[in-house]
Amino acid sequence: MPDLDDPYKTLGVKRDASQDAIRKAFRKLAKKHHPDLNPGNAKAEELFKNASNANELLSDPEKRGQFDRGEIDAVGHERQPTYREQADGEAGRRYSRASGQPSEWSDDALSDLFGSMFNDVRRPAEARRAPGHDERFSLTAEFLHAVTGATNRLTLPDGRVLDVKIPAGTLEGQVLRLQGQGGAGYSGGPSGDALIEIHIAPHAFYTRSGQDIRLDLPVSLAEAVLGGEILVPTPTGPVRMKIAPGSDSGTELRLRGRGVPAHGPQLAGQLYVKLRVVIGAPDTALEEFLRSWKPEHPSNPRQAMEKK
Amino acid sequence: MKIDFVVAQMPGVQRPDLERWILNEWVKPDAGCGDYEFCEIDVARARLIRDLRDDLDVNEEALPVVLLLLDQLYDLRRRLHDISAAIDQTVPMDVLADLVGHLAKRKRDSGDWQPLPTSR
Structure with missing residues (x-):
């Protein structure tokens, strides 16, 4: 039709x-x-x-x-414009209910229609300049590196390589800030920082509490009974230490200043050495001696545990 | 256009009707030297009010609400025209294609957009 x-x-x-x-x-x-x-x-x-x-x-x-041009209809009569044709165009602003200047795209008008979508776009680039985000990474350092300080190389997920300077006395969970190594800045803003959380791997024989370091030191029966000078490993190299004759297993000795080295306001910590007597492999001579041995002062080492 | 001319070409509308509509600010011709000067949109609006009243039975008590909603609708339509013109001027073709694709997908995904079944 x-x-x-x-x-x-x-x-x-x-x-x-x-x-x-x-x-x-x-x-x-x-x-x-x-x-x-x-x-x-x-x-x-x-x-x-x-x-x-x-x-x-x-x-x-x-x-x-x-x-x-829409001036006449199909029968040739002069056509009257519909309200829609008028209202959709500039003329329609006469009956606008929008507050303020209806012809302008004010920030309010934009956010009314689009929420926050255009908030950033409207501000000049200068105003949008912002530093990049800080990025967090974690790095597991060797025990001794955290004690004496070291530089560790860290490869980031994006392929960048950072040389992380771990200061002496770094604690578990401590966060190091590498300025300008984080996310790129916005609109010419400075880069963010890389935040490196340090974890410390356990050591085979040192343990640490704050500035002090503890060490279980195995000694031979002869060293424990007779005493003498022995060589003790410390984080900064072995030192000679005298042990008294008759030192029992569990005796704790202190090496002053041989813990975590002094750094910043922190004084050097102590190295606490706990002796642990090691009997060693079976020894016939020792066994024979002990069978015939009469102690000068016989005693029961478990006396404190026995019920009265 | 003067008020007499407008009334003359608008069957079903008397001059007092039009004067009352102007007083209610439903129609807003320019007022100069004690005489009204009608633009085309004022005439179209008067005709719309007449059609609403006479053909669609919207009485004059309900008219302000209807006009308020219509005006807001046209505000929105003009804004959409602005946006559409701005998009046309600024958005690269590939982004535009993405946009259209996204809207078309939305249309498919959403039940609201399904075409109504045709009634016989």
Whole structure:
């Protein structure tokens, strides 16, 4: 069913059809629906009339122009603009209910429609300049590196390599800040920092509490009974230490200043050495001696545990 | 356009009707030298009010609400036109294609956007 409101559709031509095409389209329709060829057919008569009207309008360049611009309707009457046509355009601002200056895209208008989507975009690049985010990494340091200080190489997930200077006396969980090694800045802002959380791997024989270091030191039976000078490993190298004759297993000796070295305001810590007597492999001579041995002061080492 | 001319070409509207609408600020022609000067939109709006009242049975008590909602709707439509023009001017073709693709996907995913079944 042809659209009566649109003479182009009535004739079945495109809006940019040439005058020649319009004429041809009309002739084709006219031949088909002409009343003389369809006597008594009211529908054909109407279709013919519609085609005639459409042809009349479109074949007149002036009228066709007026129709194209929306000034007249398909029947040639002056067309009254609908409210929508008016209100959708600039003229519609006259009846705007928006507060403030209705023609402007104020920040309020933007955030009213889009939330915070445009907040950042509206500010000039200067104002958006911001330092990059800090990035956190963790690094497990060797026990002795954390005690005496060292430089460790850390490969980041993005492939960058950082040389992390671990200061002497670094504690478990301590965070080192590497300035400018974090996320890139925004709009020319400075980079963020890399925050490196240090974890300390346990040591085979040292343990640490704060500035002090403890060490279980195995000694032979002879060293424990007879005493003498023995070589004790410390984080900064072995030192000689005298042990008294008759030192029992569990005796704790202190090596002053041989713990964590002094750093900053911290004084050097102590190295506490706990003796642990090691009997060693079975020894026939020792066994024979002990069988015949009469202690000078016999005693029961478990006396304190026995019930009274 | 003067008020008499407007009334003359608007069947079903008497001059007192139009003057009352102006007083209620439903229609806002320019007022100069004690006479009103109507723009096309003022005439279209008067015709809209007449159609609402006479054809759609929106009585004059309900009209302010209807007009308020319509005005907000057109505010929004103008803003959308602005945005659409701004997008047209600024957004690169590939981003535009992404945008259209995203909207089309949304349309498919959301039941709200399904076309209504055609009634016979």
